[in-house]
Amino acid sequence: MNIQKCLSKNTSSLSGKVVAISGSTGGLGQALCEHLATLGASLLLLDRNEEKARRLIARLTASHPALKADFMRLDLADIECVRSVTDILCEQTPDYIIFNAGIYHVPRFQCALGYNNIFQVNFLSPYYMARRLKSHVQARGGRIVAVGSIAHNYSKIDAGDVDFSTRRQSSKVYGNSKRYLMFSLYGLFDGEAGLSVVHPGITFTNITSHYPKLIFAIIKHPMKVIFMSPKKASLCLLYGLFSDCGKNQWIGPALFDIWGRPKKKMLRTCKASEAEQICAIADDIYNKT
Numbered sequence: 001m002n003i004q005k006c007l008s009k010n011t012s013s014l015s016g017k018v019v020a021i022s023g024s025t026g027g028l029g030q031a032l033c034e035h036l037a038t039l040g041a042s043l044l045l046l047d048r049n050e051e052k053a054r055r056l057i058a059r060l061t062a063s064h065p066a067l068k069a070d071f072m073r074l075d076l077a078d079i080e081c082v083r084s085v086t087d088i089l090c091e092q093t094p095d096y097i098i099f100n101a102g103i104y105h106v107p108r109f110q111c112a113l114g115y116n117n118i119f120q121v122n123f124l125s126p127y128y129m130a131r132r133l134k135s136h137v138q139a140r141g142g143r144i145v146a147v148g149s150i151a152h153n154y155s156k157i158d159a160g161d162v163d164f165s166t167r168r169q170s171s172k173v174y175g176n177s178k179r180y181l182m183f184s185l186y187g188l189f190d191g192e193a194g195l196s197v198v199h200p201g202i203t204f205t206n207i208t209s210h211y212p213k214l215i216f217a218i219i220k221h222p223m224k225v226i227f228m229s230p231k232k233a234s235l236c237l238l239y240g241l242f243s244d245c246g247k248n249q250w251i252g253p254a255l256f257d258i259w260g261r262p263k264k265k266m267l268r269t270c271k272a273s274e275a276e277q278i279c280a281i282a283d284d285i286y287n288k289t
């Protein structure tokens with residue numbers, strides 16, 4: 001896949017547009033910021049680590065001297081921080097907000113609302129922000145872009161164990177949180193304009209480097225060869241800025257969901273009854289947040 005060809009076919013100038021992005025300091029986030037800077041967007045980095053974010057801004061500015069980039073501290077595991085950042089974004093709404101931050105195999109702890117950090121970071125905080133910011137972004141003709149994952153299909157939800165706290169397998173806990181994120185947002189927008197759900201397939205970043213050392217040393221190089229680089233995989237996330245997703249549509253790599261140019265596809269991984277249940281649980285949590 002030729003990156004320049006893909007950019008000119010699927011994107012246009014973002015000059016004059018402000019793009020807020022969470023997780024910009026991560027593997028996909030950094031690659032995505034490069035593409036956004038190339039397209040002339042102004043950036044608002046929403047990250048928990050100011051030093052890393054400032055380093056990224058310095059690097060981007062070195063290659064794109066006209067770039068306007070700012071930083072706002074956002075820790076998605078801390079609901080107080082999430083609330084106050086959302087208050088500010090309601091007043092100064094960017095044109096696009098990309099919910100890209102995510103965690104997979106990390107030590108688990110319980111956050112203030114009673115759910116584990118994986119559920120809080122991957123689903124609850126971005127859902128809360130999207131719900132409060134939806135009308136503001138729509139009024140600007142912009143879009144909320146949520147980064148999902150193939151892992152959303154690893155299991156169905158369990159109303160008796162909403163955040164999968166009793167599950168041991170990280171893949172299931174992570175997949176459950178992405179399932180909530182994706183299907184709660186389809187329900188929130190209900191086919192209205194302003195939402196894109198995207199995924200990168202599989203690509204080598206910190207999130208995929210959690211295996212035991214020996215296994216990781218063995219799989220690291222084949223992974224880099226088999227799967228797309230973050231620079232290529234992030235094109236699927238970028239494409240979300242330029243195209244709405246209707247209910248149960250997502251944008252990801254065209255071939256087997258892991259390789260190739262961005263393509264919009266229908267998702268048939270969650271029955272209507274389960275999606276309704278997800279929306280009801282999300283609504284209930286939101287009302288208590």
Ligand SMILES: NC(=O)c1ccc[n+]([C@@H]2O[C@H](COP(=O)([O-])OP(=O)(O)OC[C@H]3O[C@@H](n4cnc5c(N)ncnc54)[C@H](OP(=O)(O)O)[C@@H]3O)[C@@H](O)[C@H]2O)c1
Nearest residue numbers: 023025026027028075076077101102149202203205206207
């Ligand atoms: N890589 C893949 O194969 C793959 C596949 C499917 C979906 N995805 C999704 O793609 C997105 C980006 O992942 P990645 O591969 O780029 O992973 P990554 O390199 O591990 O980056 C994760 C990002 O999330 C941020 N983050 C983690 N906890 C946070 C918190 N509490 N508050 C705010 N930010 C937080 C990290 O910040 P720090 O730098 O401070 O740690 C980092 O910027 C995630 O949503 C992930 O689920 C990735």
